[in-house]
Amino acid sequence: MWIRDVRPWGTASSDVRIEGETIAEIVPASGHVDESDIRGRGRILLPSFSDVHVHLDSTRLGLPFRSHTGGPDVWTMMLNDRENWRDAEVGIVERVSHTLGLMVARGTTRIRSFAQVDVDAGMERLEAVLAARDAHRERAEVQIIAFPQAGLLREEGSAQVLEDALRAGADVVGGIDPCTLDRDPVRHLDIVFGLAEKYAVPVDIHLHEPGDLGRFSADLILERTLALGMQGNVVISHGYGLWDGSESQTRSLVERFAEADVATATIAPGGRATLPLRLMTENGVRVGLGEDGQRDYWSPYGNADMLDRTWQLAFTHGYRRDEDIEHCLAIASRGGASIIDRDLPRLTGIDDRPGLAGGDRADLLIVAGDTPTAAVMDRLPDRTVLHRGRVVADGLELV
Structure with a gap:
């Protein structure tokens, strides 16, 4: 199969030959088009997006807008979600599948x-995400993190439920705020890393803790990663408070992330310290982007569009130059992919534009725009999405 007249990362017009699930070659555009070819029409060719931090199980996309009723901290927000999620106008299985379909249609x-x-x-929320993954199994690959949003020590039986979720099909074991939520970082991390060892799964820990407390928790996670030989299998999500210290603190922490091969996933939040993206990439730290909640009981934000979230990543970092905004696209696509699939190479620098070479899997997004930066600014609906060499969406509609 050929994709005709596309511009890889905004470069010269090219034709792309797909064999099976893989890009076979990219050659200068010939002007020739067969009936079976995909028509690029001069659009930009990018790797498809990788959303490495989304809460599909709490989505309200597609439902009537609901005013926010959450409290000021993680625990009260969790209680608000717990009180309301079962009462949505549509059942959770349908909600999750609908949102996952929207994400694919937009390029993820x-x-x-x-x-x-x-x-x-x-297991109710886990089962809904498992069902959505199965429904869209030909359109996307989905890893599921068993996530103890309420902590592991505040409610009796929480650790057992987490283990039950891994037995039921979750791919990753989660954790959250070992100091501020569970107030016992040693016991919390004992449980999380103990289950990771027992079931041979990766770890992904939400870390909202501020300043020095957040850096203390990160130190404990980094120490355990190295002690257990889990390099490349641990993600610290959010990490809002890690990067507001001195320049020397930031540089030292980035170097320790790199040594332990601990990745980080950001949602590009507003009003928070930004990540040292250039420093992280240059030191070999894997960074991915995600959308977090999708207009749910935690927040009214989220629209299932990673191109929109890429704009947010660039905007919150104050980026204007093309090289920086294209770097955000690389983070949102292959940066996150290297977290999901640790066999993929991490980004090597802010000028690295991977994912569109012979031998790469044909997970692709064709999108309208004068340049990649213009595509991020305009976020136009004229998009075609390929997964494993097959067209799975066109014009924001699933195929």
């Missing part, structure tokens, strides 16, 4: 989703 074909497991929800 690799997803890492959390599924909340606790003594209240049991």
Whole structure:
């Protein structure tokens, strides 16, 4: 199969030959078009997006808008979600599948989703994400993180539910704020890393903790990663408070992330310290982007569009130069992909534009725009999405 007249990363017009699931070659555009060819029409060719931090199980996309009723901290927000998520106008299985379909249609074909497991929800939310993954199995690959949103020590039986979720099919074991939520970082991390060892799964820990406290928790996670030989298998998500210290603190922490091969996933939040993206990439730290909640009981934000979230990543970092905004696209696509699939190479610098070479898997997004930066600014609906060499969406509609 050929994709005709596309511009890889905004460069010269090219034709792309696909064999099976793989890019076979990219050659200068010939002007020839067969009936079976995909028509690029001069659009930009990019790797498809990888959302490495999304909570599919709490989505309200497609439902009537609901005013926000959450409290000021993680625990009260969790209680608000717990009180309301079962009362939505549509059942959770349908909601999750609908949102996953929207994500694919907009250009995301690799997803890492959390599924909340606790003594209240049991396996119900996990089962909904598992069902959505199965429904879209030909359109996207989905990793599922068993996520103890309520902590592991505040409610009796929480650790057992987390283990039950891994037995039920979750791919990754999650953790959250070992100091501020569970107030016992040693026991919390004992449980998380103990389950990771027992079931041979990666770890992904939400870390909202501020300043020195957040850096203390990060130190404990880095130490355990090295001690257990889990390099390349641990992600610290959010990490809001890690990067507001001195320049020497930031540089030292980035170097320790690199030594332990601990990745980070950001949602490009507003009003927070930004990540040292250039420093991280230059030191070999894997960074991915995600959308977090999708207009849910935690926040009214989120629209299933990673191109929109790429704009947010560039905007919150104050980027204007093309090289920086294209770097955000690389983070949102292959940067996150290297977290989901650790066999993929990490980004090597802010000028690295991977994912469109012979031998790369044909997970692709064709999008309208004068340049990649213009595509991020305009976020036009004229998009074609390929997963493993097959067209799975066109014009924001699933095929």
